[in-house]
Amino acid sequence: MDCLTFVDRVVLVAAVIASAFSIHTRYRNEPLYHLAKPIPLFLVIALFFVNLVSFAPQPLFLHLIFLGLFAGVAGDILLLSPKRFLAGLVAFLTGHLLYVAAFAGEAFTLPWVWVLVPVAVTLGFGVVLLGRMEEGARKKYRLPLLVYLAAITLMFVTALNFDRNLSPGLPLFTLGAFLFCISDGVLAWDRFHRPFRAAQGIILTTYYGAQILIGFRAMCLFEI
Numbered sequence: 001m002d003c004l005t006f007v008d009r010v011v012l013v014a015a016v017i018a019s020a021f022s023i024h025t026r027y028r029n030e031p032l033y034h035l036a037k038p039i040p041l042f043l044v045i046a047l048f049f050v051n052l053v054s055f056a057p058q059p060l061f062l063h064l065i066f067l068g069l070f071a072g073v074a075g076d077i078l079l080l081s082p083k084r085f086l087a088g089l090v091a092f093l094t095g096h097l098l099y100v101a102a103f104a105g106e107a108f109t110l111p112w113v114w115v116l117v118p119v120a121v122t123l124g125f126g127v128v129l130l131g132r133m134e135e136g137a138r139k140k141y142r143l144p145l146l147v148y149l150a151a152i153t154l155m156f157v158t159a160l161n162f163d164r165n166l167s168p169g170l171p172l173f174t175l176g177a178f179l180f181c182i183s184d185g186v187l188a189w190d191r192f193h194r195p196f197r198a199a200q201g202i203i204l205t206t207y208y209g210a211q212i213l214i215g216f217r218a219m220c221l222f223e224i
Helices: 006-028 030-036 039-053 060-078 082-103 112-132 135-165 172-192 199-221
Strands: none
Touching (some): 006 030, 039 060, 060 199, 082 135, 112 135
């Protein structure tokens, strides 16, 4: 992203380092992880806010992305407690819908086959996961899970449409949305079907990557 300033690049590197540190603490030091987990997104949000308040006029797109990032921090904190899983899910769902609102401001010009493929993949994943969940978990989480899968798919499709129409260069919003799909998919599989040790590393790596890409691409797109 050539449009980033020196300060932007410093914060970007700091966010990447903080992400790596958070992932490390997730496996090595659980109490420290609780402190480290939200730091990467706090860095992105702080930079975004400083740039946003100095930019005029302020497009609605930027406000929606900023609020989406903020919802992500709320989800980060809530998911630190297993008892707040549903609340964390709602926070991330809100973030996804804010991103959808940001990306959906342009005319939809995607060929329908580009829409059907991600919808089919998501639907297939949802059917398989629901079929392998325990009965109690399936009854409790079926509706929230389906709503969440629909939202993440919609975010991916709208990001793809936005990149195709308005975002020159690499489709970084689409890549960010795709990383979100991987992160949320692995999270659902790990929690509701078969936990595995590498899951947290995959979830956090793709999640941080998604948020950093979306946040910095938004700043770069409008050169704030």
